[in-house]
Amino acid sequence: MHLQKRSDGAVRFTRLNAWDVHTFRSLPRLADYGADRVSEERLLPRLAPESELTPEMAMDWVEYVVPELRESFAGNLAVVLEDLAGLEEEPGAAADPADQAEGAAEGKEGKEQAFFALTIPAEHVEGWFRAMNQARLVLSARHGIDSEQLPDLAHLMETGALEYWFQYELFVRLQGWLVEVVMEAG
Amino acid sequence: MIPPLAAERRWPRGACAAALPGTEEGTEVEEAPESGLDQPWHVVVSNDPVNLMSYVTLVIRRIFGYSQEKAVEMMLQVHQRGSCIVWTGAREQAELYVKQLQEHQLLSSMKKAG
Numbered sequence: 001m002h003l004q005k006r007s008d009g010a011v012r013f014t015r016l017n018a019w020d021v022h023t024f025r026s027l028p029r030l031a032d033y034g035a036d037r038v039s040e041e042r043l044l045p046r047l048a049p050e051s052e053l054t055p056e057m058a059m060d061w062v063e064y065v066v067p068e069l070r071e072s073f074a075g076n077l078a079v080v081l082e083d084l085a086g087l088e089e090e091p092g093a094a095a096d097p098a099d100q101a102e103g104a105a106e107g108k109e110g111k112e113q114a115f116f117a118l119t120i121p122a123e124h125v126e127g128w129f130r131a132m133n134q135a136r137l138v139l140s141a142r143h144g145i146d147s148e149q150l151p152d153l154a155h156l157m158e159t160g161a162l163e164y165w166f167q168y169e170l171f172v173r174l175q176g177w178l179v180e181v182v183m184e185a186g
Numbered sequence: 187m188i189p190p191l192a193a194e195r196r197w198p199r200g201a202c203a204a205a206l207p208g209t210e211e212g213t214e215v216e217e218a219p220e221s222g223l224d225q226p227w228h229v230v231v232s233n234d235p236v237n238l239m240s241y242v243t244l245v246i247r248r249i250f251g252y253s254q255e256k257a258v259e260m261m262l263q264v265h266q267r268g269s270c271i272v273w274t275g276a277r278e279q280a281e282l283y284v285k286q287l288q289e290h291q292l293l294s295s296m297k298k299a300g
Contacts, residue, residue: 020273042234048227048296055280065285072289129241136236146235172238178285179240 009122030135033182226299
């Protein structure tokens with residue numbers, strides 16, 4: 001995967017391989033916090049300790065603010081899906097030496113690996129960032145993966161969740177780069 | 187539609203730190219209305235093992251309009267001490283800030299000052 005920041009503030013991903021595309025397309029599923037209580041509580045934490053909230057404050061928060069937060073999170077994922085609809089295949093892209101070596105190791109020598117490219121408009125960059133962040137928060141809540149310690153890899157393998165760790169780590173790298181892009185843009 | 191990062195309105199900055207009991211040094215304090223019906227609230231960002239330090243800094247800087255140095259200082263306090271009071275002031279504004287922080291998926295809440 002190659003990353004490029006354009007002068008208009010857009011970013012372009014090129015040489016995306018099949019797994020990269022699969023991971024991007026999985027973002028809405030990975031970021032789905034509705035499937036378990038822990039994820040939902042992390043994405044929608046309380047406004048304040050219960051002892052400090054009046055019933056009116058608590059009710060207003062749940063009735064008015066929480067739906068707006070849900071809408072905002074859904075909006076980020078909609079941005080991702082919108083941009084993924086413009087995914088382009090890179091025709092005739094010759095695999096770089098590292099990819100060729102990897103292909104040869106997997107017995108795929110001679111087969112051309114497909115690559116894809118994706119452009120994210122400047123106004124969508126933060127939506128992508130937040131969608132990836134949401135996915136990482138859910139993966140953390142659901143599978144115990146985080147950025148401060150190595151996960152229990154044996155457990156992740158046993159439970160079929162090892163791929164989630166790779167996806168989490170990919171998002172960390174991409175987010176770090178996207179933050180730099182946003183900060184440079186001011 | 188992606189919500190804007192910048193705070194929609196800015197309140198005049200008030201005195202800092204020791205003016206309010208329970209306020210940590212370096213915390214931005216804005217003067218609450220003298221209505222008698224409202225007391226100051228702290229906006230608190232708590233640590234989590236997922237959000238990137240650079241992102242926490244960016245969000246604090248842009249929502250509250252703090253300098254890069256101040257935002258980094260607050261982010262480090264979140265990271266090292268587990269939480270940081272990032273703003274203190276009137277309840278309604280505190281609620282708006284918490285909402286903005288949660289929109290950016292920072293673990294945040296408010297609590298009564300003092």
